[in-house]
Amino acid sequence: MEAKNFVTTLDEILTRVEKARLSVDQHLIVKIVAASKSADPSMIEAMYNAGQRCFGENKIQDMSDKVHALAHLPLEWHFIGRLQTNKINQLIDLEPSLMHSLSSLELAQEIDKRLHVKNKTMNVLLQINSAYEEQKAGVMPEEAVEVYEQIALTCKHLQLKGVMSIGAHSEETAIIQKSFETTHKIFESLQGHGAKYCSMGMSGDFELAIACGSNMVRLGSILFK
Numbered sequence: 001m002e003a004k005n006f007v008t009t010l011d012e013i014l015t016r017v018e019k020a021r022l023s024v025d026q027h028l029i030v031k032i033v034a035a036s037k038s039a040d041p042s043m044i045e046a047m048y049n050a051g052q053r054c055f056g057e058n059k060i061q062d063m064s065d066k067v068h069a070l071a072h073l074p075l076e077w078h079f080i081g082r083l084q085t086n087k088i089n090q091l092i093d094l095e096p097s098l099m100h101s102l103s104s105l106e107l108a109q110e111i112d113k114r115l116h117v118k119n120k121t122m123n124v125l126l127q128i129n130s131a132y133e134e135q136k137a138g139v140m141p142e143e144a145v146e147v148y149e150q151i152a153l154t155c156k157h158l159q160l161k162g163v164m165s166i167g168a169h170s171e172e173t174a175i176i177q178k179s180f181e182t183t184h185k186i187f188e189s190l191q192g193h194g195a196k197y198c199s200m201g202m203s204g205d206f207e208l209a210i211a212c213g214s215n216m217v218r219l220g221s222i223l224f225k
Contacts, residue, residue: 006043006050009223017217020210030210033078035202035220037062041069043224048073056080056100056218060087067094080164080218082137083107088114092122100164100199100218103127103137108151108158115157123159125199126151130182131168131175138165144186152193162197162216163187167205176205180212187213 013032021028033056036044044055044066053074057063058081067077079091080100088111091099102108102124115122126148129138139147144163152160163186168179180200187198201209201217209217 006046006223009225010047010050010052013219013222016207017210020207024211024213028210028213028215030214031197031216033080033199033216033218034223035080035218036066036224037081038220039224041066044070044075045073047223048075052223054078054097058082060084060090060094063094063096064090083111085110089118092118092120095120097123098161098197099124101125101127101137102151102158104139105147105150108155112155112157121157121159123161125162125164125197126160128163128165128183128186130165130186131170131179133169135169136166141182141186145189148190148193148195160194162195162199163190164197164199167200167202167209173208177208177212180205180209180214184213 017030021030033054034047034052036055037058054076056078063079076097078098078100079096083091083101092114099122127138128141128144129136130141148160151158163183165183167176170176183200184198187195197216198214199216200214203219203222206217206219
């Protein structure tokens with residue numbers, strides 16, 4: 001895609017996000033994370049020049065390659081994929097602005113140990129499996145508040161910033177909506193614990209996610225089409 005088309009594409013998406021946002025609350029601010037797993041560094045730079053600042057990667061090695069290739073740009077990098085324990089140190093060294101996929105108390109404690117050794121902290125979101133799907137990572141909704149509180153209590157190098165979930169894998173809007181509403185209800189109950197971000201919604205369902213209260217969407221294919 002040519003750079004000028006990125007400007008048009010981003011503008012179209014911003015218009016859709018704005019419309020969805022205003023239908024919920026004029027004070028709601030929605031952050032767009034450009035899910036750039038299919039984009040090479042030149043495409044990311046073109047999207048940056050179009051006005052996008054925040055990018056999310058699914059794989060540690062891809063993220064590392066792109067972070068280093070684009071070190072000359074003031075980009076905000078998020079990690080949005082499933083994290084393997086043997087990649088924890090690499091992720092810490094990349095110093096992401098936010099890690100979306102903290103999927104268990106055990107993973108939190110393992111990351112916290114490594115952060116302690118490196119004398120660093122990391123901003124994270126607790127991933128919730130609100131669709132109750134076996135193939136998805138994340139804590140079960142009924143355990144989410146307790147796990148969130150345990151992480152806050154025991155993992156001093158992790159800065160919990162909210163929650164993340166992936167919408168139900170379904171053709172039925174009502175089922176997807178229910179999974180988003182489940183996550184948002186948990187988010188609301190955690191706001192007293194400092195939860196700031198409710199990361200829900202991807203290219204195919206971000207407007208529905210915003211309608212359910214999402215304030216952070218992860219958009220890939222519709223941005224880098």
